[in-house]
Amino acid sequence: MQIEFWFEFASTYSYLSAMRLPKEAAKAGVSVRWRPFLLGPIFAAQGWNTSPFRIYPAKGKYMWRDMERRSQALGLPLAWSDTFPQNSVLASRVAQLALQTDQGVAFCQAVYTAEFGQGHDISQTPVIADCLAQSGLPADLIDRALQDDNKLALRRTNEEAARRSIFGAPSFMVGDELFWGDDRLDDALEWALKHV
């Protein structure tokens, strides 16, 4: 059984899922394919030029309060930052390569912790270099991430997200069955056990 975890590094609720998914999936006996992607192009196609949490202030204010409650319940640190949503292009490009190694999940979790746990700016190369070091990956992954073939691979992933009707993050795909939001993580795992 496998599920795909579609996540966006700029997404607060993706942070919650990224931190708890490995344990929950292992408990359920489900394997996970990590799929970093960018919401920017998907939001742009809906006419949004930034996060809906910016466009709709009441929703944004609520989201941060909800994140406080949820991260506390999960025992995760949360550093509110005015830089939201962050530019996640560099992190996503590096994650694509990192996820080809055994340290990929550790790298993704290090990025999320830097961003939402400690309030660092993940668009900055030194922050990403630090996340690579923390997860035991070589710093030259950054250079390789900036090569054309890797940039193109991220674009293809984004096209796939749009084609498969993914409209937000985190999203979980079990075959063609879509589950949207950290609140559907358990349902997605259960679906994988029952239907795949």
Add this chain to the structure above:
Amino acid sequence: MQIEFWFEFASTYSYLSAMRLPKEAAKAGVSVRWRPFLLGPIFAAQGWNTSPFRIYPAKGKYMWRDMERRSQALGLPLAWSDTFPQNSVLASRVAQLALQTDQGVAFCQAVYTAEFGQGHDISQTPVIADCLAQSGLPADLIDRALQDDNKLALRRTNEEAARRSIFGAPSFMVGDELFWGDDRLDDALEWALKHV
């Protein structure tokens, strides 16, 4: 301990909460104040002229699939209707009066069942009359619901919703603590037990 249940008759996820809340709240020992309101004015203030599930088709398609899964899990009937979102003004006005009686919750559940369980159009007076009959309430509540003081009361409730930063439905308020969405029903009840 009390929570306020802010619901909109046109809202699919409010249907799920309306049907399961009485049992869950009783189990938790929390009392519930039912607050029917209209999302229309709140959405209009955000620049939306209809449901976001209409404005964003991928999200709308997902919502119906998610509703199928959730209503099945809860053992609730679901009749998909192309008339979405329905005009819920009449139902809300009648509900305000019905909720002043012991049959108010039964009436609200009858409306939701007619709409989302059976696919009826709740903007139609005979449908609402039938819901009143089912819940043991007099048909003349409809005439009384259309009087100016009752119309004004609904407008005041909507103003209160906006003032308290409610931006979607269902919403649960525990004092000033806002919980949005059927997925937060349990958290709201737990909050009421711990903090009130």
